[in-house]
Amino acid sequence: MNRSAASRPRPHSRKAGGRRREEHCKTEEKADDVAPRGTCTTMCPISEVRQREAQNRLHHFEVLAGTERNRLPRADVCRAVKEYSRPAAGKDTTRASELRPPDVLLKTVCYLVDDVAACPSRQPWTEVYSFVFDRLRSVRQDMVIQRVSGPECASVLERTVRFLLYASYRLCGQPLRLYDPHINDTHLQESLSWLLECYSEGQHQHQDEFQALSLLYNLGSPRALQHALELPHKVRHSSPVQLALALNRAYMERNPVRLLRLAQRLDFLQACALHRHLLSCRRDLLLLYSHGHSSRNCRFPIQKLADILSLECSLAAQLCQTHGIHVNGDYVVFSKGSFTESPSEELQCAHMHKLVDDKQQDLSLSNIIHGIA
Amino acid sequence: GAQILLLRYTSLFSQVLEAIDTRDGVFCAELLSFKHPHVANPRLQLSSPEDKCQQVLEPPYDEMVAAHLRCTYAVANHDFVEAYKSFQAHKEENWCSHCLRGQAEQQLQKKGKGKVGDMLEKAAEQLMSCFRVCASDNRAGIDDSKKWGMLFLINQLFKIYFKINKLHLCKPLIRAIDSSNLKDDYSMAQRVTYKYYVGRKAMFDSNFKLAEEYLSFSFQHSHRSCQRNKRLILIYLLPVKMLLGHMPTTQLLKKYDLMQFTDVTKAVSEGNLLLLNEALAKHETFFIRCGIFLILEKLKIITYRNLFKKVYLLLKTHQLPLDAFLVALKMMQVEEVDIDEVQCILANLIYMGHIKGYISHQHQKLVVSKQNPFPPLSSVS
Numbered sequence: 056m057n058r059s060a061a062s063r064p065r066p067h068s069r070k071a072g073g074r075r076r077e078e079h080c081k082t083e084e085k086a087d088d089v090a091p092r093g094t095c096t097t098m099c100p101i102s103e104v105r106q107r108e109a110q111n112r113l114h115h116f117e118v119l120a121g122t123e124r125n126r127l128p129r130a131d132v133c134r135a136v137k138e139y140s141r142p143a144a145g146k147d148t149t150r151a152s153e154l155r156p157p158d159v160l161l162k163t164v165c166y167l168v169d170d171v172a173a174c175p176s177r178q179p180w181t182e183v184y185s186f187v188f189d190r191l192r193s194v195r196q197d198m199v200i201q202r203v204s205g206p207e208c209a210s211v212l213e214r215t216v217r218f219l220l221y222a223s224y225r226l227c228g229q230p231l232r233l234y235d236p237h238i239n240d241t242h243l244q245e246s247l248s249w250l251l252e253c254y255s256e257g258q259h260q261h262q263d264e265f266q267a268l269s270l271l272y273n274l275g276s277p278r279a280l281q282h283a284l285e286l287p288h289k290v291r292h293s294s295p296v297q298l299a300l301a302l303n304r305a306y307m308e309r310n311p312v313r314l315l316r317l318a319q320r321l322d323f324l325q326a327c328a329l330h331r332h333l334l335s336c337r338r339d340l341l342l343l344y345s346h347g348h349s350s351r352n353c354r355f356p357i358q359k360l361a362d363i364l365s366l367e368c369s370l371a372a373q374l375c376q377t378h379g380i381h382v383n384g385d386y387v388v389f390s391k392g393s394f395t396e397s398p399s400e401e402l403q404c405a406h407m408h409k410l411v412d413d414k415q416q417d418l419s420l421s422n423i424i425h426g427i428a
Numbered sequence: 429g430a431q432i433l434l435l436r437y438t439s440l441f442s443q444v445l446e447a448i449d450t451r452d453g454v455f456c457a458e459l460l461s462f463k464h465p466h467v468a469n470p471r472l473q474l475s476s477p478e479d480k481c482q483q484v485l486e487p488p489y490d491e492m493v494a495a496h497l498r499c500t501y502a503v504a505n506h507d508f509v510e511a512y513k514s515f516q517a518h519k520e521e522n523w524c525s526h527c528l529r530g531q532a533e534q535q536l537q538k539k540g541k542g543k544v545g546d547m548l549e550k551a552a553e554q555l556m557s558c559f560r561v562c563a564s565d566n567r568a569g570i571d572d573s574k575k576w577g578m579l580f581l582i583n584q585l586f587k588i589y590f591k592i593n594k595l596h597l598c599k600p601l602i603r604a605i606d607s608s609n610l611k612d613d614y615s616m617a618q619r620v621t622y623k624y625y626v627g628r629k630a631m632f633d634s635n636f637k638l639a640e641e642y643l644s645f646s647f648q649h650s651h652r653s654c655q656r657n658k659r660l661i662l663i664y665l666l667p668v669k670m671l672l673g674h675m676p677t678t679q680l681l682k683k684y685d686l687m688q689f690t691d692v693t694k695a696v697s698e699g700n701l702l703l704l705n706e707a708l709a710k711h712e713t714f715f716i717r718c719g720i721f722l723i724l725e726k727l728k729i730i731t732y733r734n735l736f737k738k739v740y741l742l743l744k745t746h747q748l749p750l751d752a753f754l755v756a757l758k759m760m761q762v763e764e765v766d767i768d769e770v771q772c773i774l775a776n777l778i779y780m781g782h783i784k785g786y787i788s789h790q791h792q793k794l795v796v797s798k799q800n801p802f803p804p805l806s807s808v809s
Contacts, residue, residue, distance in 0.1 A: 277632065277722060278593060284716045308728055312772035340772070347775025350786045350795075359789070363768055 090202040093154025098163045099135040100153040107138075114138075116171060116186055134170075136163060139193040148200055157207035160194050164214050165425075167191065172218060173421040181233040184222050191215050192242065209259055212250040217324060217424045219243040220268065224327035228405025236331075247272070251282070261426060267295035271321070271328040275306045295325070302329070311340035315365050323414040324423060330411050334404045337364050341378050345394035354386035365410045374407075552588045552597075555581055563604060579605065579614045579622055586625035598629050620650045620657075628664055631723060639668045659684045667723045670696060671730065673805025688714050696727050699735030701760035704728065730805065732773055733782045735760070737802045746801070748794045750774075750787070767792070781808045 099117075107113050108130045115123065117136065122129040137155065142148060155163065167187050177183045195215070198208060219239055226234040247269050254262045266286060273279035280303055283296065290296060298320060305314035314336055318329060340363070348355055361371035372382050379395035381388045562577040582601045589597045605611050605622065612619075627642030643665040650657045662684050666676055675693045680686075691707035694700070708715065708724060715721040739752050753770045774794055777783045781803065785796035796802075 280722055281593070281716075281719065284721060304725065307722070307725060309776045310769065310772050312769050316769075343772065343775040343779050346779040347771070348787050348789065350788065353786070353788050353790060355789045 091149040091151060091154060091200060093156045093159070093197060093201055094151045095137075095153055095155045096159060097132065097135075098155070098159070098166060099132075099137040100155075101132075102153065103137060104130045104132060104135045107135075114186055116177070136167065136190040137193050137197075139189050139196060148196075154201060155194075155197050156201070157198075157203050157211075160197060160203075161207070161210055163194055164191065164211055168214060168218065168424045169421050172424065173419060181226060181229055184226060184234065187218065188222075188239075188242070191218065195246070204253060205257065206253075206259065209250060209253045209261075212246050212253065213261055213265065213426065214424055215246045216243065216250060216265065216268065217426065219246065220272065220324060220327045221420070221423060224330050224408070224411055227330070227408070228403050243272070262290055263293035263295045264426070266290055267293075267299040268325065268328045270296070270299035270303055271325055272331075274303060274329065274332045299325075306332075306336070309339070309343070311336045311343070312363050315340075315363065318365070318410065321414070323411070323416075323418060326411040326414050330408070331404070333407065333410065337366070337374060337407070338378065340364060341375065341380060342394055345378075345380065345389045346391045348389040349391040351388070351390070354383070354388055357382070357385050357387060360387060366407060367409065370407060548588050548592050552585055552592075555585050555588070559585065559601075578608070578610075579618045583618060583621045583625065586622075590625065590628070595629055595632055598625070602626060602629070616649055617651070620646050624661055624664075627661075627668075631664060631668055636668050636671050640665070640672060643668060655684070659686065662686060663718050663720065667720050667727070670727055671723070673730070673808075692724060692727070696731050697734065699731055699733075699738050701728070701731050701735060701757070701762060704731050729776070729780070729782075733777055733802065733805070736774070736777070736783070740796065740801065746785075746796050746798055747791075748796065750792045750794060753794070 108127065111127055113128055113130055113135070115128075117130055117134050119129040119131040137153075140146075140148075167190055171177060172183055172187050174183075194211060197203075198211065203211075219242060222234075223236065223239055223243065226239075227236070247265070250265055251269060253259070254265070266283060270279055270283055280300075283291065283300060286296070291300075298317065302314055302317050305311070305317060315333075318326065318333075321329060344355070344360075357368055357372055357375075360375070361368045364371050364374070366374065372387075375382050375387050379393045381390070381393065559578065559581045562581060582605060585601060586598055589595060614622075623642040623646040627639050627646060630636075630639035630642060643661055647658060647661045647665055650661060662680075663686065666686070666689055669676065670693065675697050676689065678690060681689050681693075688711040691703060691710070695702075695704035695707055704727065708721070712721065715724055735756055736753055739756050740748060743752060750767055750770050753774065754765065754767055757765045757770065771787055771789070774783065774787055778785060778787070782805075783794075783796065784799075784801045784803065785794055787794050
């Protein structure tokens with residue numbers, strides 16, 4: 056008569072929330088129990104430090120200076136951080152001594168940001184990213200198991216989202232084996248939707264900022280837009296959200312000129328959030344103009360085109376050429392028949408980052424991720 | 429169905445037995461549904477009816493009726509969560525979980541426990557397994573086939589998917605019906621509901637011609653007396669028709685109490701961007717709640733087209749200075765618009781086929797075709 060719902064395998068979705076449910080499934084069965092409370096006071100549980108040390112599985116960021124060349128490098132307890140581990144049958148992830156409580160989690164995140172991600176001596180940044188990405192994932196895992204929510208949860212997720220947004224811009228164009236934009240996107244979306252869920256209750260200092268970032272990162276998404284329209288009045292009418300909505304409106308109306316002009320007003324992190332859409336916005340502009348200005352006798356000045364594309368002249372000319380638009384000295388000639396969709400391999404998004412680059416100026420990465428920019 | 433006074437649960441049992449013997453599925457379903465008045469009878473509300481059921485009825489009916497009775501008890505005590513749980517244990521047979529689920533949601537929301545979305549997703553899983561049972565029923569003859577249950581279940585699933593905003597899950601269900609040979613033989617009520625949801629999905633996919641077809645069908649065939657349903661369908665049909673260039677009459681809007689659309693309609697047909705923005709702002713809450721705000725914003729493009737056509741008709745020339753359009757936009761109090769943006773808006777209209785012509789940047793002019801430069805809206809898109 057009483058068939059337990061917990062014995063049924065839970066649906067597996069790769070979309071946001073799916074991974075959280077996967078990691079949650081062990082604790083589902085104890086649904087009626089109180090959530091586990093961690094007692095580990097260090098960034099990495101001592102048992103794990105010893106284990107990884109013995110198995111030579113320390114990351115070189117975690118190794119005690121001077122022992123790197125040893126057969127078994129020693130761990131620097133102040134720099135070892137708990138790694139992400141896949142949930143598996145028989146593995147107990149709820150041992151209190153191995154779980155870090157929220158205040159330790161926040162300290163861990165701050166260490167990862169200030170002492171690893173923002174540390175200029177750590178190169179290459181792809182390696183920094185891999186390490187921080189994994190350790191942040193483990194932080195989220197601890198939060199899921201302990202069912203952390205509210206402002207403590209938001210503080211961690213906000214920094215995570217800022218980090219992943221920054222990474223999506225900084226590592227854009229890197230070879231796939233070093234950085235995978237799809238994986239970054241999955242985790243970014245997951246963290247972002249979890250964060251927005253946290254915001255649904257209570258007051259949060261940075262809510263305006265992140266609602267706007269979500270709208271920019273998810274430019275044109277009906278779901279993100281509908282969510283924004285349903286926000287409380289004060290949040291919806293805050294300037295970051297209004298700007299993000301205006302950009303979305305320009306996108307929906309198919310007015311890339313307006314979109315790119317509004318993009319000038321974004322701050323650095325907002326520009327990072329938007330940046331992956333810039334290439335297609337520019338392409339769209341060229342497509343529309345190819346049809347709208349299609350005439351053999353007409354010429355369009357490259358300088359003007361470069362201005363509205365927010366690109367340098369030479370790059371604008373290159374972009375035109377990859378789309379089959381005829382460049383003639385200082386002018387282009389648009390023709391609806393010659394526009395081609397497929398961009399050539401050479402011209403990548405990464406070459407056209409100036410719009411975003413210029414906004415960084417002398418902001419420190421640390422300040423950007425902590426939100427003190 | 430006939431009103432039956434069920435004084436004791438034994439009467440319920442004999443009624444169920446009789447229904448089973450005479451294979452009266454409809455009546456049986458009624459007896460086990462919540463729409464039947466017997467559920468209010470306190471003597472039928474038992475918290476542990478299993479033993480009694482097992483004495484009288486054979487499996488699986490004993491479990492079904494027991495679950496139903498547990499439910500009535502739980503509902504009577506306003507414990508909808510418990511009531512829903514009893515239904516969950518009998519996914520194969522229970523088709524009436526819908527209203528119960530809705531009430532369970534409400535209660536959970538009030539208690540703050542868990543999330544409505546999760547409950548709905550669970551309900552959807554239950555319904556999906558019922559659906560699969562029906563869809564794979566190749567054994568029985570057409571009259572007895574469980575396939576008749578498919579459309580009902582699909583409509584329930586659609587309702588949930590729309591609520592939790594997971595429209596992509598509708599696709600396999602639509603495919604199932606499209607490939608079914610029963611699709612035109614279901615009851616009109618079910619088909620109306622089906623087309624309503626499929627129409628809304630087409631809207632979401634920006635497939636406006638298809639959306640118009642489905643929603644029109646739904647509107648025309650929904651029962652004359654059901655004003656509420658017709659109004660609901662119209663809320664979605666109107667924006668689609670407007671995007672295709674067909675404006676509703678004030679008479680229609682009055683009849684169905686949809687005056688929120690009057691200003692929008694007027695603004696679009698006159699090319700009055702200012703009025704459009706005002707109208708959208710004024711009834712924002714209503715439009716957002718119905719989920720049509722974003723679609724209505726698409727009407728801006730049609731409005732630009734209508735406005736620019738007026739400029740063309742006024743100037744009576746085929747070589748129109750771009751400045752004229754800029755002036756028109758500024759008169760409509762469009763914020764921060766410049767000549768570059770005007771070019772972009774025009775380029776888009778040309779690309780979409782709303783204007784036949786080209787822009788000359790050097791001469792700062794829009795040169796339009798001498799023949800039919802602004803084709804009728806219904807012939808475009």
